[in-house]
Amino acid sequence: MRHPFPCPLRWSDMDAHGHVNNAVYLRYLEEARxxxxxxxxxxxxxxxxxGGSVVARHEIDYLRPLTFRHEPVIVELWVTELKVASATFAYxxxxAEAAADAMPYVRASTVFVPYDLERGRPRRITAEERSFLKGYADDSHRG
Amino acid sequence: MRHPFPCPLRWSDMDAHGHVNNAVYLRYLEEARxxxxxxxxxxxxxxxxxGGSVVARHEIDYLRPLTFRHEPVIVELWVTELKVASATFAYxxxxAEAAADAMPYVRASTVFVPYDLERGRPRRITAEERSFLKGYADDSHRG
Amino acid sequence: MRHPFPCPLRWSDMDAHGHVNNAVYLRYLEEARxxxxxxxxxxxxxxxxxGGSVVARHEIDYLRPLTFRHEPVIVELWVTELKVASATFAYxxxxAEAAADAMPYVRASTVFVPYDLERGRPRRITAEERSFLKGYADDSHRG
Amino acid sequence: MRHPFPCPLRWSDMDAHGHVNNAVYLRYLEEARxxxxxxxxxxxxxxxxxGGSVVARHEIDYLRPLTFRHEPVIVELWVTELKVASATFAYxxxxAEAAADAMPYVRASTVFVPYDLERGRPRRITAEERSFLKGYADDSHRG
Structure with missing residues (x-):
């Protein structure tokens, strides 16, 4: 299962080339996360x-340019890897109405580390969190 | 050879966690580029x-958090791959005064594609551009 | 009549103090505009x-702090002054469900100048534009 | 006396019109402050x-457009009003090498309120702070 997050664009997401700037997509991923x-x-x-969390790594491929429009884009998020103290999300x-074979604007992934802010260090994923994340395991489209 | 770019931080680069936000580092890479x-x-x-260019891909590893300070960070940029119509930059x-074995805040790479804006498509890297980029080939630290 | 624009917040709109940063509200006004x-x-x-337009002036009063939440804020926009080649918008x-006497987060105004990008200079507001803007004249709450 | 702050631009400060966006200037003022x-x-x-502070109000006039360049702009900051629990800054x-009669890009002012974050309310400006601010009183250019 994927989590679909409708993410509204802002006009100011575009840079001087008139396209959504490459850095701004990380904001879209952040909003979805x-x-x-x-x-x-x-x-x-x-x-x-x-209690906080840390982004350890992003990979992001820019496949098609995007210009401002009033309709949100959809950020689909799912879980591709689940370790003791980290998870990998894909996006x-x-x-919204994309054909099944339509090229996405962006494909990306994030290594996500839950953090114990009080102790100042990473922490294990709890059993409840793990169970929740497993519900969004989906790599059916990624290969 | 690496190109060292002194990049001033802005106070607003920090997010509600009090650290430079993960998306903002792509701005620092952009400024260096x-x-x-x-x-x-x-x-x-x-x-x-x-005539323009396009970012096709970023990889970015966040190794240490960064908080606002008045001294710039140094974005070191060099070239790790040179193809007919794309180049890969590492950062x-x-x-500024980091010890040789100091952990960087971030390691990253970008696949960069020169673009012919008039024709609306990627273009080859010219001989002059290739010669310039070769001067910044350096993968001595990356492995 | 006022134009109500539902403006979604982004988590990154907050600064290191944990509130929506004062500069970000100009983005909300821009989206509404x-x-x-x-x-x-x-x-x-x-x-x-x-054909473009230029912001000539903003005034903005910050009345209450705002923190990230999933519900949009409402940016109400109306027209308070209409000249030959400029208009003033208030916000x-x-x-969304604010009581009539609730304090807004922000009150602001913008002097807006339509621009002839080809000739590189301000231009007159057309009769059709003027008629549209007059429909949103409303200073009933402002005084 | 004015405080001159050299503020580097970022390429991403420009919006899709190819000029520094009106909201971004508030970042420049923030950096200077x-x-x-x-x-x-x-x-x-x-x-x-x-212990924190709050921006209560901005006024900002956009006089000339600005495009990205490698040289910083200078944000001149001075104090135009000093009350018990607030100060007004002008900018x-x-x-850097502007002629005395050159039109600035922007003129602006901010009402600034020192804040007692622990008590959650504004606080008085201390005698030492007042003395410091008086050294930057300057309204000689303001009309």
Missing amino acids: IDFLARLAREECPGAFT EITD | IDFLARLAREECPGAFT EITD | IDFLARLAREECPGAFT EITD | IDFLARLAREECPGAFT EITD
Whole structure:
């Protein structure tokens, strides 16, 4: 299962070339991640992913340019790897009504590390968090 | 040879966690790239890299957090791969007086594609551009 | 009549103090203005406000702090002054279900100048544009 | 006396019109204010302006457009009003070697309120802070 997050663009996301700037897409991924971890996960298991987290790595491929429009893009987010103290999220940024074989604007992945802010160090993923994340394991489209 | 670009931070680069946000580092890489391609390259060969370019891919590893300070960080940029119509840049973001074995804040790479804006498609790297880029080939630290 | 624009926040709109940064509100005003001029106005009179425009002045009062939440804020926009070659917009940023006497987060105004990009100079507001703008004259709450 | 702050531009400060976006200038003012309050003031009186502050109001006039260049702009900052619990700063954004009668890019002012973050309310300006701010009183150019 993928988590589809409708992400509105802002006119100012475009740079002087008139396209959404490459750095701005990381904001879109961030918004999707926050919706996933700070809203959706906590609806299912209160207390999940509190205490902070750290982005350890991003990979991002820019496949098609995007210009400002009033309709949101859809950031699809799913889980491709689940370790003791980190998870890897994958994303595709597409249109709401995209055909199944349509090229996404962006494909990306993030290595995500839950963090114990009080102790100042990474922490293990809890059993409840792991169960939630497993529900979004999906690599059916990635190969 | 690496191109060292001193990149001043802005207070607003920090997010609500009090650290430079992961998306902002792509701005730092962009500033270094623009200094390299739109200033330095054109000093050596006028007309280089005009007509636009596209970022096809980033990889970025976040190794240490960074908080606002008045001293710039140094974005070191060098060339790790040179193809017919694309180049790969690597970067390390460090302190100005970093010890040789100091951990950088960030390691990253970008696949860069020169673009013919008039024709709306990628173009070959010219001989002059290739010669310039070869001067910054350096993978001595990357492995 | 006021134009109410629902403006989603982004987590990254917050600065290191954990509040939406003062500069970011100008982005919210910009989004409302673009929705008003580039979408709404053109539905009523095609061709309105094409060719560019310039912001000549902002005034902005910060009345209450705002932190990230999943619900959009509402940017209410209306017209307070209409001259030959400029218009003044006023704004209040509020909650969707705000009580009539609730303090807005922000009150602001913008002097807006339509621009003839080809000739590189300000231009007159057309009769059609003027008629559209008059429909949003509202200073009933401002005094 | 005015405090001159050299503020480097970033290429991404430009929007799709190819000019520095109107919201970005508030970042430039913020950088100048932070340099003034968090660096300069504390060199003269340690402990000044710690504990936070709030921007209560901005006025900003856009006089000339600015495009990206490698040379910083100069943000001149001075104090135009000093009350018990607030101060007003004025600014002009100019070139480093601007002629005395050159039009600045921007003129602006900010009402600034020192804040007691622990008590969650504004606080008085201390005698030491007042003395520091008086050294930057300058309204000779303002009309």
